[in-house]
Amino acid sequence: MSDTRRHVFLRAVRFADVDSQGHVNNVRFFDYLEDARLEMFHxxxxxxxxxxxxxxxxxxxxxxxxRPLTFRADPVRVESWVTEIKPVKFTLGYEIRDDETTFVRARSVLVAYNVERATPRRLEQHELDYLGRFLIAA
Incomplete structure (x- = not known):
């Protein structure tokens, strides 16, 4: 059962994600996490x-x-939540799962970034407020 403070993104398992051993290739899971972040933050x-x-x-x-994840018709859930917030960075926790099985647990540290200056920046108040919606302390 999911915590309501988790962001949930449904991700189809594509045939192209599956390797010669019949399961989703380990590198493809980073695509799943990226897709969930794009949905969550943009x-x-x-x-x-x-x-x-x-x-x-x-x-x-x-x-x-x-656990191995194999090709399937039903999507998996990428559940994301915030475990820590600091002035210029925050940490996300993730699970890639269905109702019965957790296939992946992951963690990412993200840094607020000023693209024009190519330097870290402080998180803005609206960003901090949004992150707070998903905060589940580690």
């Missing part, structure tokens, strides 16, 4: 009429492969 905010995040870079990824 597309959802556009749909809600809010300001999306203005520049984020990934500083770190950690991933634990729990």
């Amino acid at each position: 597309l959802d905010l556009h749909r809600e009429g809010e300001t999306p995040f203005s520049g984020l870079v990934v500083a770190r990824h950690e991933i634990d492969y729990r």
Whole structure:
């Protein structure tokens, strides 16, 4: 059962994601996480009429492969939540799962980034407020 503070993104398992061993290739899971972040920090905010995040870079990824994920008709859920917020960075936790199985647990550190200056920046108040909606302390 999902915590309501988790962002949920449904991701189809594509045939192209599956390797010669019949399961989703380990590198493809990073695409799943990226798709979920794009939805969470840009597309959802556009749909809600809010300001999306203005520049984020990934500083770190950690991933634990729990069970093999094979090609299937039903999408998997990429559940994302915030575990820590600091002035210029925050940490996301993730699970890629269905109702019965957790396939992947992962963690990313994201840094607020000024694209024009190519330097880190402080998170803006609207960004901090949005992150707070998904905060589940580690």
